[in-house]
Amino acid sequence: MAAAPNRALTVAGRALAWLALAVGLFMGAAWIGSSIPRNSGWSEPATGVPIMVETNGVHTAIVMPLVTPQKDWRGDFPASDLGQPDRPYTHVSVSWGERAVFLDTPTWSDLSPLTAIRAAAGGDGLLHVAHYVRPAPSQTARRVYMRPEEYARLVKAIERQVVAPDRRRRYRGYEDWDVFYDAPGRYHLGNTCNQWTADTLAQAGVKTGLWTPFAGGVMKWVQLPDEAPAATH
Template identity: 65%
Template sequence: MTRSALPRFLAIAAKWAGRMVLALAALVILFLLSAWIGGAIPRNAGWTEPDTGVTIMVETNGIHTALVLPLVTPEKDWRSDFPASDLPASGRDYTHISVSWGEREVFLGTPTWTDLSPLTALRVVTIGGDSLLHVAHYVRPAPSDTARPLRVSAREYALIVEQIEAALYEADGRSVFPGYTDQDVFYDAAGRYDMTKTCNQWTSDTLAAAGVRTGWWTPMVGGVMRWVPRPGE
């Protein structure tokens, strides 16, 4: 390349780089807008919380959502599926489990969200990946703004159980992976994570399959949590 042609080449490269940045920004804005709209459209819009039934919780850390379930009810005893013996802290009197679904490498490689690299995030969004169930064990979890109680009927709870069992037992394996603390672990799960089925979409799909009101498309936390009243509301 001649010296005289270099400025023109750099100008063209800068022009195309600028277009790519604008296109990426437009895609991000479109994704966020569609997530906001999709999360505001309810599934099972006529559902109401029953007077009696099973109290679960929908919890979030601001990015990820999970379902907190009683360890033992007449509908389901989770101790055989998720035994405390899988935990380093196996001797505690656990009362609940927290179950969520997500992408394998993100789960195993990001104990905190600051550990998530931009390249990993881009790969997960564009290509996707295999999935895991994250199961944490709790002792009498307290309701809060980030762990909101939700009462469902016995039948609805049984359907939630079916969805979780399907994710666990339709997986290719049954491996157990260490969690972030001594009270949580990961299990192989069925399904493939991608842009259309995120961890938060799995939470809302599980609730929707049981007939519970939730957002239609919920890649972000807000599409799930907006349908679960805060304690006292």
Template identity: 60%
Template structure:
């Protein structure tokens, strides 16, 4: 290859890489701005009600709820018969939404394929629910509790129920004995992410949340760490 052609190729590749980096920076900036604009700005945590938690692994968020309250019995929607480890005294259920192939084919983030990432960015992907069963989960920086009024919790329940697929359901084994996946509706895109689902569910309940929260941090910053006033 002649030297001028090589130089042109280097310039094209350099321009492309600069464009990719700039797009990522602008996306991150837009995510920070969008997550900082509150929905339900006047909301205040009540003194009494139902305590839920929002958990995060730094990338993905989920909503933890009591398995049984007078408002909802989640055992009817997410029966313990659907998981492998059925004999534990479960008290809570964690529910989240995400992209089908990412959830089912990436037990760790090291398994995430660049081809899958490129497809999601370009075309999006089908939604799937991830449901995990817990026994008395403890509050922590990664599982932050928040109290909702009974009416707010009922709205949260109704919002999540709207994403649950009807029976019979397509069920996929989870990462361990306590979790499971269900095919569901909704399309995952770079602007409609798992974390957007979490904040949408909480905002529909009436809780203060950012308008656009593509990243986990955009959700968790609205929840005080345990022990904070």
């Protein structure tokens, strides 16, 4: 009678071993992929258009001035879509991710295993847009200077992800200063939110990693500031 439970334990042990091996291989591949540079000859200019690459440890986003000679983002991301439209916003933070993860997980503790598995298998994309007032560089929001022509390419790359206001749905954000919009693209393990950040920076010509499924793979290419005051919204 003990043979069946023993076989079940053996099968379960082997399944766990294969799962651990798969996770280990994925983590190793992610580390290697994020260490392979794109635009390896790029160097940051001393001055230019200042952007920031920000992270919460899991997710990354690109923070840009709301208005520059290259782009006025107010037409694409109007403050009237926000809960607090009258604040003196100066910057906009843009990121891309999986629809259900964005909309159903206001905090990471709300992320269920089923939602995570479904996202990894493939899900619809969504843009997350947050509006900031004079954000300061910090450990988690690192400033990068871009040449005007590089920033223009960054703008074009992001514009390709923006659905026209009259053809998209808007979804309430987590706070009064952020919002979600419909966006093209399919999320999966090979095309994560952090991969979107790296791909967008790479299209502008900035040096970044080849495959960056995790936030650390993006942030390790961005220099830390000398001083790190907290950013404000």
